[in-house]
Amino acid sequence: xQKWFRLALxxxxxxxxxxxxxxxxxxxxxxxxxxxxxxxAPERPSSGYPAFLPSExxxxxxxxxxxxxxxxxxxxxxxxxxxxxxxxxxRGYYREYTVPTPGSRDRGARRIVTGGDPPEVFYYTDDHYxxxxxxxxxx
Numbered sequence: 664x665q666k667w668f669r670l671a672l673x674x675x676x677x678x679x680x681x682x683x684x685x686x687x688x689x690x691x692x693x694x695x696x697x698x699x700x701x702x703x704a705p706e707r708p709s710s711g712y713p714a715f716l717p718s719e720x721x722x723x724x725x726x727x728x729x730x731x732x733x734x735x736x737x738x739x740x741x742x743x744x745x746x747x748x749x750x751x752x753x754r755g756y757y758r759e760y761t762v763p764t765p766g767s768r769d770r771g772a773r774r775i776v777t778g779g780d781p782p783e784v785f786y787y788t789d790d791h792y793x794x795x796x797x798x799x800x801x802x
Contacts, residue, residue, distance in 0.1 A: 711801030720762045720787055723775050724800060727760055727782065735761040735770060742776050748795055749786060752778060762787070 712721050726733060733739060742757035749757060757778050764771025772791035775798070778784040785798040 713796075713798060715796060716787060716798065717762070717773070717789075719764070720773065720775060720798075723760050723762045724785065724798070727775065727777060728800075733760065734763070737761065737770070742774075746792055748792065749776065749778070758782070762789075 710721060712724065716724075731739070738760045739758050741755050742759040743754065744752070744757055757776050758780075760775045760777070761770045762773035762775055764773050773789045774787075774792070776786045776788065776795065778786075785800050786795040787798050788795050
C-alpha cells in the first residue's frame with residue numbers, strides 16, 4: 664500500500680511540474696504579474712541542473728535532496744558498480760534511484776546513482792548503467 668502511495672505522490676508531483684511548465688500558464692495570483700510565455704522561454708526554468716537531464720530526473724534529484732519518500736521499493740538501495748563504470752569505492756558508497764520513464768510499464772532504464780552519505784556525487788544513466796554522466800547538483 665505504501666508503495667502505491669509513494670508512486671501516486673510522485674505522479675502528482677510530475678504532473679504538477681509539467682502543468683507548471685506548460686505553455687500559456689495563467690498568472691499565479693489574480694492581479695499578479697503575468698506568467699512568462701513558455702512558448703518562447705527555455706524548455707524549463709533555470710533550475711541550476713544540466714540541460715541534458717529530463718524533468719523526471721530533476722524531480723528524482725529533488726526527492727533525494729528531501730530524503731524521500733521514494734516511489735519505488737528499490738530506490739536508495741546499494742548500487743554495486745559491478746560494471747566498474749564509476750570510480751572504485753567501498754561497497755555501500757553508491758545508491759541508486761529510479762528516474763520514471765513515461766510510457767514504461769516497469770522501472771525503465773533511467774537511474775540516478777549517488778555516492779556518499781550524505782550524497783556528494785551524482786550520476787545519471789538513461790541506458791541501464793551502460794554509461795553515466797556526472798551531474799553537478801546546485802547547492
